[in-house]
Amino acid sequence: MKTAQTIYEEGSHKWLAIVRDATRPGYLIDTNEYLITVGDDAILLDPGGSEIFPAVFSALSTQFDPRRLDKVFASHQDPDIASSLSMWLEFNPSVKCYVSWLWASFVPHFGGQADTFIPIPDSGMDILVGGQRLQAVPAHYLHSSGNFHLYDPKAKILFSGDVGAALLPADETGLFVENFDRHIRHAEGFHRRWMGSDRAKRDWCARVAAMDIDMLCPQHGAIYQGEDVKRFIDWFANLEVGVLKS
Amino acid sequence: MGSHLMSVANHDAGGELRRIVRINEEIKKVVATAFKINLMAMNAIFLAKRAGQSALGFGVLSNELRRFAMDLQRQMETLRDATYGSVATVTTLVKQSRVDRVLERTRILCKGQGRQSVEQRILTRQSSDDGHLRKVAALNRRLSQLIADTVQLVELGSVLARSAKIEAAYGGGFSSALMQVSSDFEQTISEIQSSLDNLTKHQAREFAA
Numbered sequence: 001m002k003t004a005q006t007i008y009e010e011g012s013h014k015w016l017a018i019v020r021d022a023t024r025p026g027y028l029i030d031t032n033e034y035l036i037t038v039g040d041d042a043i044l045l046d047p048g049g050s051e052i053f054p055a056v057f058s059a060l061s062t063q064f065d066p067r068r069l070d071k072v073f074a075s076h077q078d079p080d081i082a083s084s085l086s087m088w089l090e091f092n093p094s095v096k097c098y099v100s101w102l103w104a105s106f107v108p109h110f111g112g113q114a115d116t117f118i119p120i121p122d123s124g125m126d127i128l129v130g131g132q133r134l135q136a137v138p139a140h141y142l143h144s145s146g147n148f149h150l151y152d153p154k155a156k157i158l159f160s161g162d163v164g165a166a167l168l169p170a171d172e173t174g175l176f177v178e179n180f181d182r183h184i185r186h187a188e189g190f191h192r193r194w195m196g197s198d199r200a201k202r203d204w205c206a207r208v209a210a211m212d213i214d215m216l217c218p219q220h221g222a223i224y225q226g227e228d229v230k231r232f233i234d235w236f237a238n239l240e241v242g243v244l245k246s
Numbered sequence: 247m248g249s250h251l252m253s254v255a256n257h258d259a260g261g262e263l264r265r266i267v268r269i270n271e272e273i274k275k276v277v278a279t280a281f282k283i284n285l286m287a288m289n290a291i292f293l294a295k296r297a298g299q300s301a302l303g304f305g306v307l308s309n310e311l312r313r314f315a316m317d318l319q320r321q322m323e324t325l326r327d328a329t330y331g332s333v334a335t336v337t338t339l340v341k342q343s344r345v346d347r348v349l350e351r352t353r354i355l356c357k358g359q360g361r362q363s364v365e366q367r368i369l370t371r372q373s374s375d376d377g378h379l380r381k382v383a384a385l386n387r388r389l390s391q392l393i394a395d396t397v398q399l400v401e402l403g404s405v406l407a408r409s410a411k412i413e414a415a416y417g418g419g420f421s422s423a424l425m426q427v428s429s430d431f432e433q434t435i436s437e438i439q440s441s442l443d444n445l446t447k448h449q450a451r452e453f454a455a
Contacts, residue, residue, distance in 0.1 A: 001355060050344075061360025069402035087348055090367055 002052075002059040004035070005175055007215065007223065008155045009187055012039045013132060015157055016063055017223065021055045021174050027058055028052065031080050032219055035060055035069075036152060038130025043071040043098075044088070045159045046081045046219050053084040061078075066092050069074055071129065073136070075161035075219065076144030077103040079110075081200075086111025098127055098136065102146025137207065141162060141200035156214040163204065164232055165190055166221030177222045180231050186221065188239070195241040205237040247285075259343040262336045262382060265448060267383075269389065270329045272321055272445045279438050280318040285447045286434065287312035287403065290410075290427045297420035303413040304424050307406055311431060318438070321399055325392045332385045339378050386449070393445050400438050408430035 001023055008015035018033040033056050034045040042064055048056045060066055070092055074082040077099070088095050089111055099107050101119035108117065124136045127150070136148040142163050150159040166187035177183045195201055209230075216224040216232060224232045287308050294305030346368070353364040410431055414424035 050348060053348055054355045057352050057364075058355040058357075058360055061356055061358070061363065066360060067363055087345065090345065090349070090371075091363060144336075158317070 002033075002055040004059040004063045006063075007175070007217070008157060010038070011087055011156070012130070013154065014038075015152070015217075016060075016148060017175060017217065018056055019175060021052060024052060024055070029080055032217065032221075032223075033060075034166060034217055035064060036132075036134070036155075037064055038132040040129030041071075042069055043073055043127065043129045043134070044069055045073045045136055046075055046161065047072045047088055047152045048084050049080045049223055050087055051082045051142075053087045056084070057087070063119045070095050071127070072097050073100040073127070073148075073150055073157070073159075074103070074107060075139070075149060076100065076147045077106050078144070081161075081219070082107055085116075089116065098125075098148075100144075100146030100148060103144075122146075124148065137211075139200075139204055140193075141193040141197035143196060151211060151213075153212070156212050157217060158208065158211065158213045158215070159217045159219075161219050162194060163191075163236070164216050164218035164221070164224060165194075166218070168221050172222075174222055174243055177224050177228050180224075180228050184223060184232075190220075191236065191239055192241055192243050196237075198241055201236060201239075201241050205233050209233050259336065259340040260277050263333070263340055266329050266332050266336055267444060268448050272448070273326050273329065273382060275441045276438050277319065277322045277326070279434055279441070280315050280322060282318070283431070283434055284315035286427065286430060287315055289425075290431075293423060294422065297417055297424065299425060300416060300418035301413070301420055304417060304428075307413055308409040310346060311403065311406050311410065314406060318396070318403065320340070321392070321396050325389070325396065328385070328389055328392055332382075332389070335381055335385060339382055342371075342375055342378060346371065367437060374424070382391070390449050393442065394450055397438060397442050397446065399438075400435060400442060403435045404432070404439065407435050 002018050002021045004016045004018050006014055007017050014037045016035040018035065021030065028049070028051055031046065031049050031052065031092050032050050032122055036043050057066055069088065072085065072088060085097060085107065095116065097107065097112060097116055098118045098120055101121060103197060104117045104119040120136050122138060122140065124138050126133045127136060132154060135151040135153065137151050139147045139149045139161060141147065147161060149161055149163070164187065166183060167190055168186050174179060213229050214225060216229045290308035291305065291312065292303040294308050349364060349368050353361060353368065356364055407428060410428035411425065414421060414428045417424040
């Protein structure tokens with residue numbers, strides 16, 4: 001079962017990482033979900049696939065009333081990102097889903113109606129949660145052609161979707177990256193294969209290097225914090241991507 | 247609480263969908279055969295006209311068989327419409343059943359407030375689930391009735407084909423040709439009866455389940 005762990009807290013402003021489901025069947029990729037709460041308001045980032053909904057819901061409900069959740073952010077259109085949307089709508093039919101305009105007519109195949117979706121333009125947009133301004137940051141072609149990350153300038157946390165993802169062995173269950181060099185080996189093959197555009201990668205690295213980031217939170221694997229954030233950006237900038245084999 | 251609430255989840259919605267597909271496949275066979283009978287009846291009418299006075303009775307029966315083929319085609323269209331309509335209803339049932347199963351797994355995992363929220367949601371869904379199960383039961387009854395009506399209609403076709411065989415014996419010089427045609431009728435109608443037997447068996451088995 002997943003657990004919800006607080007990774008940032010200042011007043012009523014919190015980031016919860018919903019991670020590590022030991023009971024998850026091996027044929028499902030492990031995912032991280034993040035809940036940002038500001039007062040009574042909240043947004044769930046990459047709510048996950050419908051198969052892991054029970055684990056995410058139960059972990060989230062230990063910290064937040066799930067019926068009050070009315071915003072989700074989908075970094076892109078993959079099933080492990082958003083196929084649980086119909087389940088969240090069961091609990092609150094007025095949930096709004098922020099997703100790239102490119103996928104706004106594809107993701108409804110997972111559930112929802114026309115007014116469920118708030119399409120994000122290619123240039124990104126601000127999303128207000130409890131008065132806190134969050135920024136949808138363009139990350140197109142990393143890996144999806146319509147892809148966004150979410151930056152919280154107050155918490156200095158960047159949710160980076162599949163960028164930074166690592167497919168960790170079962171015995172590596174740490175929430176944060178502890179040894180960058182050892183960790184990054186589990187990220188290399190994933191980034192080479194899944195990130196298809198070198199130009200998009202360079203644009204993203206330049207954009208993100210200019211941001212003030214304390215934590216970089218991917219959708220799979222451990223969280224980068226402190227110096228490891230810069231290490232990751234530099235490593236990624238130098239990685240050859242869009243190749244079938246390393 | 248779980249077992250009471252999970253009526254749709256326990257219902258074999260996938261089985262319902264497979265049953266509709268099987269019925270539709272049998273219907274396609276009968277529709278193709280009904281079209282064949284229609285052509286065979288037209289040929290029989292021309293043959294009876296050529297045979298003249300000695301095949302008057304056969305001519306009357308050929309006209310009746312053609313009318314039967316057209317009635318059968320209409321009946322199969324109605325049956326096909328009913329199964330097409332069922333696909334939408336059963337697909338909704340499949341989706342509901344999946345949501346119910348996920349909710350039940352969520353209920354088991356959750357504690358405290360989360361569990362209460364899930365139980366409330368499951369209760370709210372109950373009336374919609376019941377409504378859907380009633381709709382599926384009504385569709386099943388309608389399909390069974392339509393299949394029974396078709397069996398009766400084909401029984402009439404079988405009687406007509408046997409009578410045509412008897413009339414063929416009075417066909418004078420055309421007797422063997424008329425006999426061949428009426429035997430073909432009998433054979434084709436027997437194929438339809440076999441398909442309808444399958445349909446009735448599928449329907450009866452699913453109802454029993």
